[in-house]
Amino acid sequence: MSEFRICPDSGFYFHRSAESLMKVNAVAGVVALLVAGVLALGVVLTRWQEVHLLSPEDFYLALTAHGINALIFWIIFFEMAVLHFAASTLLRARLATPAWAWTGFLLMLVGAIMNNVAVFQGNSSVMMTSYVPMQAEPHFYLGLILFAVGALIQVFVFFGTLVVAQQEKTYEGSVPLVTFGAITAAIIAVFTIASGAIILIPTFLWSIGYISHIDAEMYRIVWWGLGHSSQQINVAAHVSIWYLLAGVLFGARPMSEKVSRTAFLLYIFFLQLACAHHILVDPGVGTEWKIFNTSYAMYLAVLASMIHGLTVPGAMEVALRKKGYSNGMFEWLRKAPWGNPVFSGMFISLVTFGFIGGITGVVMGTEQINLIIHNTIYVPAHFHATVVTGTTLTFMALTYLLIPVLFRREMILPKMARLQPYVFGGGMTVLILFMLGAGTLGVSRRHWDMDFTGAALPFEYPGMAYTLMAIGAIGGVLAIVGGAMFLLVTVGSLLVGKKLDSSAGLLQSFIGKPLARDSYTTATPETLPMAPRLTVEEHGSAGFEAPGTFVLAMLLLVTFVVYYFINWKYLASVWPLG
Amino acid sequence: MTSYMPPADRIWWKVPVGRQELVWIAIALVWCLIMFAMMPYWHVYGKQNLSTEAYQTTPEKFGIKVQEMIDKYQVGEEGGIPIVKPPAGSDIYQLGRLWQWWPIFELEKDKSYRLHLSSMDWQHGWSLQPDNINLQIVPGYEMVLKITPDRAGEYGVVCNEYCGIGHHTMVGKIYVRE
Numbered sequence A: 001m002s003e004f005r006i007c008p009d010s011g012f013y014f015h016r017s018a019e020s021l022m023k024v025n026a027v028a029g030v031v032a033l034l035v036a037g038v039l040a041l042g043v044v045l046t047r048w049q050e051v052h053l054l055s056p057e058d059f060y061l062a063l064t065a066h067g068i069n070a071l072i073f074w075i076i077f078f079e080m081a082v083l084h085f086a087a088s089t090l091l092r093a094r095l096a097t098p099a100w101a102w103t104g105f106l107l108m109l110v111g112a113i114m115n116n117v118a119v120f121q122g123n124s125s126v127m128m129t130s131y132v133p134m135q136a137e138p139h140f141y142l143g144l145i146l147f148a149v150g151a152l153i154q155v156f157v158f159f160g161t162l163v164v165a166q167q168e169k170t171y172e173g174s175v176p177l178v179t180f181g182a183i184t185a186a187i188i189a190v191f192t193i194a195s196g197a198i199i200l201i202p203t204f205l206w207s208i209g210y211i212s213h214i215d216a217e218m219y220r221i222v223w224w225g226l227g228h229s230s231q232q233i234n235v236a237a238h239v240s241i242w243y244l245l246a247g248v249l250f251g252a253r254p255m256s257e258k259v260s261r262t263a264f265l266l267y268i269f270f271l272q273l274a275c276a277h278h279i280l281v282d283p284g285v286g287t288e289w290k291i292f293n294t295s296y297a298m299y300l301a302v303l304a305s306m307i308h309g310l311t312v313p314g315a316m317e318v319a320l321r322k323k324g325y326s327n328g329m330f331e332w333l334r335k336a337p338w339g340n341p342v343f344s345g346m347f348i349s350l351v352t353f354g355f356i357g358g359i360t361g362v363v364m365g366t367e368q369i370n371l372i373i374h375n376t377i378y379v380p381a382h383f384h385a386t387v388v389t390g391t392t393l394t395f396m397a398l399t400y401l402l403i404p405v406l407f408r409r410e411m412i413l414p415k416m417a418r419l420q421p422y423v424f425g426g427g428m429t430v431l432i433l434f435m436l437g438a439g440t441l442g443v444s445r446r447h448w449d450m451d452f453t454g455a456a457l458p459f460e461y462p463g464m465a466y467t468l469m470a471i472g473a474i475g476g477v478l479a480i481v482g483g484a485m486f487l488l489v490t491v492g493s494l495l496v497g498k499k500l501d502s503s504a505g506l507l508q509s510f511i512g513k514p515l516a517r518d519s520y521t522t523a524t525p526e527t528l529p530m531a532p533r534l535t536v537e538e539h540g541s542a543g544f545e546a547p548g549t550f551v552l553a554m555l556l557l558v559t560f561v562v563y564y565f566i567n568w569k570y571l572a573s574v575w576p577l578g
Numbered sequence B: 001m002t003s004y005m006p007p008a009d010r011i012w013w014k015v016p017v018g019r020q021e022l023v024w025i026a027i028a029l030v031w032c033l034i035m036f037a038m039m040p041y042w043h044v045y046g047k048q049n050l051s052t053e054a055y056q057t058t059p060e061k062f063g064i065k066v067q068e069m070i071d072k073y074q075v076g077e078e079g080g081i082p083i084v085k086p087p088a089g090s091d092i093y094q095l096g097r098l099w100q101w102w103p104i105f106e107l108e109k110d111k112s113y114r115l116h117l118s119s120m121d122w123q124h125g126w127s128l129q130p131d132n133i134n135l136q137i138v139p140g141y142e143m144v145l146k147i148t149p150d151r152a153g154e155y156g157v158v159c160n161e162y163c164g165i166g167h168h169t170m171v172g173k174i175y176v177r178e
């Protein structure tokens, strides 16, 4: 018999099996984040040339483990929790085949541990990309393969749950937008994991001596089918969570279901194209293919992101204006709940992802401009703006919601929680901006020593590069402090937070009001109804419903255009080549 | 009534889209098309485009070509690495290996050369500094591109693809003379 409980504060239904899987996936992800964060300290303090903490062996080991734990294990574990939430909880459906879901989770867990063991043994410091012909230990690759297979199984359980929901008619009409976004993420995940299997299985066989040779260029092209698309799972997932949080916080509804869903469809069609971002300066790759691939076919996936960039804050603005914050352009934003980490985390994520992550990504993914950026520290600066201030901060914001709703615990240290998104997002933004600058001066990524100690020929970076790296590192340390605050609050709440037993408003939960104790029932949940229709006067589609958001969007566009052409100008100043 | 409930209209794809979104989509689409057009435009009018000329090769074959060039045009040595001064317009060969760029070039300003690059072992990153041109060097592939150094001076070639424990010592040189 399926057992459900209804969260008295949020109204969300939790199916018992789905709930357990959400919990274990989220907790496994947070453990990976902890490992990644500790290693980040070693990386940051080594690249700060005046500190130069680790030996080269330890640095490259730490960098490999940091990359894999942060970019793969933390994010994908957490995404599995998000998928089960989007299918089972949002649609009020039982989880399809819990046994398979557990199998998937356990495979992921074994794989993640196996891969970490390989890296920490010291002979697999090959970086996250593990470019051949540099070779890691066989269990490095095997760990990743098991992790991927486990993730694939959980993704199929997600699809199965959608089928259950549809057959058992647990909802009316179409699936909610948030679930639609999660479906987008899951479809991209299937493509990604297939690419990973195509390249990692032969690489594993090569590492045990079964295959004698893997073509290094072919490896790069197929590996990035995995490596780049996996980041697009994150984009689809965190955009979906933005919509979710806008709904939970403000009762916001999409400005237009059609527009937002079409934008997700564009992701499905075009977003996973872009493995070429990483091979724009590789030998012999065709120009036409590079232009088509790197631009996601005429930037249609960028268009999709620009659409979400308007509709997510726009939905919030419309909802807040309706609540009476309608003076001027920005009263809705000024009076938004900046002390609530669910909101502040989400909004900082939205802004940094759009203004920094998005713009730098498009610039460096431009075929010719990549010549002045490839493999410089600009690259990690860019993707920290997408996966850290973008995805990770969004997941953190969601976690603050899940502690009371999913885990039924009162949050400890609410003041620290309130501060955390600012410390983490602010520190990370400093790291990103200054590393972007250092990358423009040519500073290399994945590099132990800016001084080139022991090189036969001397070379010096300009003094400014050292200054930029040092300030960036200070930002990095601040971000790590912010990460530690997050872990302290969340892990602390799970371990010693008071169990919740009487009801209060959901949004008060983080300031310590107790919530109701959960009780499970075998009764079938009520069918999820369609959202109520808007009355005519609420519609107001003739004018601009969200003028403040439109101003912000135009600001984004102007920044984008200016920065884009600055980079062309910079490119025009280097040696002519062809 | 929210983003996590089924749409209010069963046939949501027929609900008209607000003016604000239509305007933004139109602006964004135009910008996307401009960006898309910039890449072919630069192939026609820009001076920095990466050639797609490349050949499959082996470390042995490529090493022989490098050595032949060094035998012909060597003019000196620095840090144990030969300096070669090939004639303007010629084919010049540089190899990357753990942990060297070999040899050093002495080139003439505003003259073009056909630069051939390959790796003897793992992947390397050819990063010309301070000009900041960055190329991926992959074993088994010989990349060919025409370069025209347009400023005299001393340039470093830093390896910016991680290639093992001595990665940070992998520095090469190119001199450009008036």
Ligand SMILES: [Cu+2]
Pocket (backbone or CB within 6 Å): B096, B097, B099, B123, B124, B125, B159, B160, B161, B162, B163, B167, B170
């Ligand atoms: Cu190298």
